[in-house]
Amino acid sequence: MRVLREMLARPSALFGLVVVGVVLLLAVAAPLLAPYSPDEQMFDGLSLEGAPLPPSAQFLLGTDTLGRDLLSRLLFGARTSLLIGLVANGAAVLIGLFVGTMAGYLRGWPGNLLMRFTDLMMAFPALLLAIVLAALLRPSLWIVALVIALVNWVQVARIVFTETRSLVERDFILAERSLGAGHARILVHHILPHLMPAAIVWGTLGIATTVLLEATLSFLGIGVQPPQPSWGNIIFESQSYFQSAPWLVFIPGAVILLTALSFNLLGDALRDILDPTQRGRG
Amino acid sequence: MPLLLVRRLMQSALILLGVAAITFVLLYAMPADPARMIAGRSATAATVANIRHELGLDLPLPAQFWNYLTGLMQGNLGRSYAQKTEVATLIASRLPATLVLMAAGILIEVTLGLVLGITAAVKRGGLVDRAVMMASFVGVSAPQFVVALLLLYVFAVTLGWFPMSGYGSLAHVVLPATTLGVLGAGWYARMVRSTMIDVLAQDYVRTANAKGLSAPRILLRHALPNALLPIIAMIGIDIGQFMGGVVVVEAVYGWPGIGQLAWQAIQQVDIPIIMGVTLVSALAIVTGNLVADVTAPLIDPRIRVQ
Numbered sequence: 001m002r003v004l005r006e007m008l009a010r011p012s013a014l015f016g017l018v019v020v021g022v023v024l025l026l027a028v029a030a031p032l033l034a035p036y037s038p039d040e041q042m043f044d045g046l047s048l049e050g051a052p053l054p055p056s057a058q059f060l061l062g063t064d065t066l067g068r069d070l071l072s073r074l075l076f077g078a079r080t081s082l083l084i085g086l087v088a089n090g091a092a093v094l095i096g097l098f099v100g101t102m103a104g105y106l107r108g109w110p111g112n113l114l115m116r117f118t119d120l121m122m123a124f125p126a127l128l129l130a131i132v133l134a135a136l137l138r139p140s141l142w143i144v145a146l147v148i149a150l151v152n153w154v155q156v157a158r159i160v161f162t163e164t165r166s167l168v169e170r171d172f173i174l175a176e177r178s179l180g181a182g183h184a185r186i187l188v189h190h191i192l193p194h195l196m197p198a199a200i201v202w203g204t205l206g207i208a209t210t211v212l213l214e215a216t217l218s219f220l221g222i223g224v225q226p227p228q229p230s231w232g233n234i235i236f237e238s239q240s241y242f243q244s245a246p247w248l249v250f251i252p253g254a255v256i257l258l259t260a261l262s263f264n265l266l267g268d269a270l271r272d273i274l275d276p277t278q279r280g281r282g
Numbered sequence: 283m284p285l286l287l288v289r290r291l292m293q294s295a296l297i298l299l300g301v302a303a304i305t306f307v308l309l310y311a312m313p314a315d316p317a318r319m320i321a322g323r324s325a326t327a328a329t330v331a332n333i334r335h336e337l338g339l340d341l342p343l344p345a346q347f348w349n350y351l352t353g354l355m356q357g358n359l360g361r362s363y364a365q366k367t368e369v370a371t372l373i374a375s376r377l378p379a380t381l382v383l384m385a386a387g388i389l390i391e392v393t394l395g396l397v398l399g400i401t402a403a404v405k406r407g408g409l410v411d412r413a414v415m416m417a418s419f420v421g422v423s424a425p426q427f428v429v430a431l432l433l434l435y436v437f438a439v440t441l442g443w444f445p446m447s448g449y450g451s452l453a454h455v456v457l458p459a460t461t462l463g464v465l466g467a468g469w470y471a472r473m474v475r476s477t478m479i480d481v482l483a484q485d486y487v488r489t490a491n492a493k494g495l496s497a498p499r500i501l502l503r504h505a506l507p508n509a510l511l512p513i514i515a516m517i518g519i520d521i522g523q524f525m526g527g528v529v530v531v532e533a534v535y536g537w538p539g540i541g542q543l544a545w546q547a548i549q550q551v552d553i554p555i556i557m558g559v560t561l562v563s564a565l566a567i568v569t570g571n572l573v574a575d576v577t578a579p580l581i582d583p584r585i586r587v588q
Contacts, residue, residue, distance in 0.1 A: 012416070117300075120300040120301065120304070122567075123297045123298075123300075123301055123564050123567050123568050124301060124304075124560075125525035125526050125560065125563040125564065126523075127525075127526020127527065127529065127530075128525055128526045128529060128544065128559070128560060128563055130526075131544075131545075131548060132308075132548055132556055135548040135549065136309070136551065137312065208423060212425050215425050215427075216425060216426065216427060216530060219425070219427045219530075220529075220530070220533065232425075235427070235428070235431075239427075239431065242431050242434070242435060243435070243439050246435055249428070249431050249435075250428070250431075250432065250435075253425065253428030253432070256428065257420070257423055257424050257425065257428065260423035260424075260425070261419055261420060261423035264419055264422065264423050265419060268419075
């Protein structure tokens with residue numbers, strides 16, 4: 001409740017919250033809201049010369065190069081893009097939490113090994129790795145989500161590692177241990193709750209990164225495959241027409257930007273509110 | 283110090299070895315078969331087997347990796363499957379274009395980030411500060427390919443100030459470098475702002491103020507040097523971000539660098555080139571971090587004591 005109240009007091013956080021809420025709602029209600037089927041290639045959806053139509057009363061955001069309604073494709077694309085954002089990022093946060101906690105908690109070589117592995121992953125050019133993986137595997141929605149998760153857990157792991165390391169040294173953990181608590185009890189009841197703020201913050205900020213990464217992969221043609229619409233592949237399909245039909249590129253582009261921006265604003269506000277050491281900087 | 287440097291160098295070498303191993307395993311575990319790609323669609327099974335043998339792809343994986351590593355030690359990155367040229371030669375011929383692009387991109391993002399970040403810190407809490415923070419959020423949330431297409435649409439198609447694509451003159455560099463720089467500028471502005479706010483709250487800044495020094499002098503001579511350290515560390519990390527961005531930006535602008543080379547290779551399953559570019563990128567990241575670590579004590583004497 002305190003978190004919500006503090007959020008509402010910040011204009012930028014409020015903006016993020018509203019946009020994220022609206023986008024989620026639109027994605028869920030896409031079948032009810034979309035004026036046309038996203039895959040329907042309409043006879044009157046192209047000009048006499050066969051060019052896509054600009055925004056009009058009939059097609060609010062215009063049509064694409066195959067005569068499909070852009071608004072309908074964007075609405076259904078939101079489902080794909082957000083689903084990947086939530087699933088991939090959720091998986092990345094879980095992997096990051098697991099690896100980070102284990103590396104921070106375990107003494108000796110297992111913890112060291114995990115951390116060295118994380119360091120190793122930091123030296124990978126993340127986007128390049130994602131592009132290579134996505135291109136060589138047969139691309140599908142779930143492969144894209146998997147690739148993104150495999151690339152994005154590293155940062156979470158690093159932060160969780162640092163926090164766990166400092167928690168393990170604290171007196172209340174020592175007290176708990178001397179009372180005979182087992183590792184599982186210490187991890188679940190005493191360490192994990194302290195990691196939640198970081199997980200929530202990175203879970204939110206990470207969605208922005210994930211949505212951008214999905215869009216980038218799909219833009220390169222190695223993400224979600226048409227005809228299934230995603231925000232990235234809508235642009236991929238029409239990028240060569242960006243001079244004659246700019247709305248086909250810049251409307252989806254603006255939607256991606258707005259969504260990523262909102263998750264970033266939300267995550268930033270959450271960090272300020274949940275992490276007192278960061279307070280007063282915002 | 284020399285001992286520490288040796289240790290860091292060895293760590294870097296180990297990390298590179300790990301990157302090579304993981305990339306190798308990933309690439310060869312892929313369902314795509316390079317031998318079949320080279321042979322073409324109509325090739326007989328015998329031809330494919332022949333090619334596989336010629337490339338050493340019929341050896342067990344550890345043996346293949348060993349061959350690759352021993353080659354690597356002699357500076358041999360292997361031969362491209364599709365272009366039949368040494369990978370090292372191909373990368374060397376493409377590297378200058380990418381380095382030019384990256385240098386220009388870093389110049390843009392650091393300059394923009396410093397100016398915006400310092401302005402925001404000085405005007406903290408005001409309208410300018412809020413505008414800068416919002417702009418930096420937009421910068422880090424903008425998909426690079428959309429920025430690239432938008433810059434093309436506005437400055438090349440509509441205004442005609444810059445060429446659409448290509449390489450060779452200063453005018454060609456501006457749009458791709460700006461595309462790369464916009465994203466980073468947002469991060470830098472935010473970081474410079476928060477560091478500067480901390481530094482400006484220090485006692486010695488108050489003393490400088492009390493002595494009656496001018497505001498620009500305090501900012502540039504007294505406060506800024508203390509804020510430089512995280513920026514240098516960030517440039518080191520940034521190089522990694524750039525290597526991915528370069529693939530996208532070079533694809534949109536037709537920039538003949540290693541990003542484009544990698545992108546073509548990925549589409550042709552030209553594994554030696556993909557390996558080579560990944561390793562060169564990892565080398566750039568590791569070197570960037572190493573240089574940041576080594577230069578830190580030169581810039582900040584406080585670190586030297588430890």
